[in-house]
Amino acid sequence: MFLLVFFSTNLFGQLNRDQYLKLESALGEGSFFNGHLTGFMLYDLDSQRVLYEKNSHQRFIPASTTKLFTLFSSLIVLNDSTQTLRYVTEGKTIKIWGSGDPSWKYKKFFQPEFREFLATYDKVLFSDANMMSPAFGYGWQWDDYYYNYSAERTSLPIYGNLVQVKKVGNAPTVFPPSFQPDIFPTQRTIRELERDFHSNKFYYNPNNFRAKEEFIPFITSPELFIKLASDATGKNWIYQPDSLPKIHQEWRGAPLFPILKEMMLESDNYLAEQLMLMVSDRLFQRLDTERAIEYMLKTYLYDLPDKPQWVDGSGLSRHDLITPRTMVALFEKIYRMVPDQQLFELLPTGGKSGTLENSYRAEQPYIFAKTGTMSNNHSLVGLIKGKSGKYYCFAFMNSNYPWKASEVRREMEKVMGMLREMI
Known part of the structure; x- marks a missing residue:
C-alpha cells in the first residue's frame, strides 16, 4: 500500500x-x-x-543511447584533453604505447603534432601490449564489418581506421593512397566499393559504382599500422610488443570536448569505443573496455535504479x-x-x-x-x-x-x- x-x-x-x-x-x-x-x-x-x-x-x-554512459564516464574520468601516448625514451630511441586517442588524422579534430613530438628521435618503437579489448565489441553483428559505423578498436588508431572513397570517372580513388593497389574491378552486382571479409582487398563494379559509402573500415594489424604511421610521420616505426613499464611518461594530445560533441551529435560509434578505451587507460594503464565498464558500474553508477547490462561504448551490441x-x-x-x-x-x-x-x-x-x-x-x-x-x-x-x-x-x-x- x-x-x-x-x-x-x-x-x-x-x-x-x-x-x-x-x-x-x-x-x-x-x-x-x-x-x-x-x-x-x-x-x-x-x-x-x-x-x-x-x-x-x-x-x-x-542502441546509441548507450553513448550517454560513455559520455558520463568520459566526463568523470578524463580531463579536458585526450591522452595520446604513454612512452619511455633511451637516447635517440622512443618506445610508444597508444592510449586510445581517436583524433589522429580523423575528421577535423585538433591534431596531435606527431612530427614535432618525434623530431629528436631516430628510432620509434611501437607496442600494443596494453590493448586488452578485441577489435570488435561483444555482440556486434559480423555483417556490419564493411560499414563505417563498425570501425575496429585499436590502441593508437590513424585515419579512424577507415579508408576514404571518392569517385573519379567510373572508378574509386581511395585515401590513404597506399590502399589504391588493392582496389579491383568485379562483375558482381554491387554498387559500392566493398571490402573482402578476410583481407584489405576492395572491389567495385565499374557499371554500377556510386561511391555513396564514403568511408569503409580496413582490417587493422600492427604491420599495417606501423606502415601508415611511418608514412604519416616520416619516421621509421618498428613493432615491438613489450609490456608498459610502471615508470613512463605521458603525452596529452587533442581537446576532449569536440570529440564528445561529435560522438553525441553524429552518434559516432568509433569515437565512443575509443573514448571507453581512454577511460580504461586513465584508470588502469591498460585498454580494457569491459574492466572500465565494471569499474564505472561499481563506483559512480552503483545507485542506478536497475543495474544496466552494459557491454560496449557505442551501443552496437544487442547485449546492451x-x-x-x-x-x-x-x-x-x-x-x-x-x-x-x-x-x-x-x-x-x-x-x-x-x-x-x-x-x-x-x-x-x-x-x-x-x-x-x-x-x-x-x-x-x-x-x-x-x-x-x-x-x-x-x-x-x-x-x-x-x-x-x-x-x-x-x-x-x-x-x-x-x-x-x-x-
Whole structure:
C-alpha cells in the first residue's frame, strides 16, 4: 500500500487527470505503441518527481543511447584533453604505447603534432601490449564489418581506421593512397566499393559504382599500422610488443570536448569505443573496455535504479539492455554535472542539429536528446521543453517492432508534441 501511495503522489505531482489519460491513450492499449514493447518515463528535474511512466522497469536494447554512459564516464574520468601516448625514451630511441586517442588524422579534430613530438628521435618503437579489448565489441553483428559505423578498436588508431572513397570517372580513388593497389574491378552486382571479409582487398563494379559509402573500415594489424604511421610521420616505426613499464611518461594530445560533441551529435560509434578505451587507460594503464565498464558500474553508477547490462561504448551490441528509469537516472547525473550551455551543445536538437536535424521540428526547439537506432529498436533520451518554458527529462524506448524506424519516430513525435502542449 505504501508503494502505491508513493507512486500516485509522484504521478499526479504536475499532471492532472485529463493529461494523464491522454498519455495513457497515446501509449497504452489500442495505441500504435501497444503493438510492441514500449517504455516511457517523464521526470521533473526540479521537484525530482516521476510525472508519468509506462514499463519504465523493463529492459530495452538502447542502441546509441548507450553513448550517454560513455559520455558520463568520459566526463568523470578524463580531463579536458585526450591522452595520446604513454612512452619511455633511451637516447635517440622512443618506445610508444597508444592510449586510445581517436583524433589522429580523423575528421577535423585538433591534431596531435606527431612530427614535432618525434623530431629528436631516430628510432620509434611501437607496442600494443596494453590493448586488452578485441577489435570488435561483444555482440556486434559480423555483417556490419564493411560499414563505417563498425570501425575496429585499436590502441593508437590513424585515419579512424577507415579508408576514404571518392569517385573519379567510373572508378574509386581511395585515401590513404597506399590502399589504391588493392582496389579491383568485379562483375558482381554491387554498387559500392566493398571490402573482402578476410583481407584489405576492395572491389567495385565499374557499371554500377556510386561511391555513396564514403568511408569503409580496413582490417587493422600492427604491420599495417606501423606502415601508415611511418608514412604519416616520416619516421621509421618498428613493432615491438613489450609490456608498459610502471615508470613512463605521458603525452596529452587533442581537446576532449569536440570529440564528445561529435560522438553525441553524429552518434559516432568509433569515437565512443575509443573514448571507453581512454577511460580504461586513465584508470588502469591498460585498454580494457569491459574492466572500465565494471569499474564505472561499481563506483559512480552503483545507485542506478536497475543495474544496466552494459557491454560496449557505442551501443552496437544487442547485449546492451537498459531500463527507461535507469536512463533517466543516468541523464540526471549528467544534467547535474554539466553546465547548461555545454549540455545543449552536446545534445542533438530537434529540427536543428545532429541526428535530430530532420525531426521534432518547431519554431522554438523543444527536444534535446540522444537518439539510438538499430533494426527493430529505437530510443530517445534527453530533455523536453514544455510550453511553460520548463525542461523535463524523459526516456522513450521501443523494441521488437516490425515497422520501419521512420514510422516509429513519426508516432513518437506525435506523443512528444502533445506532451509539450501539456507541460
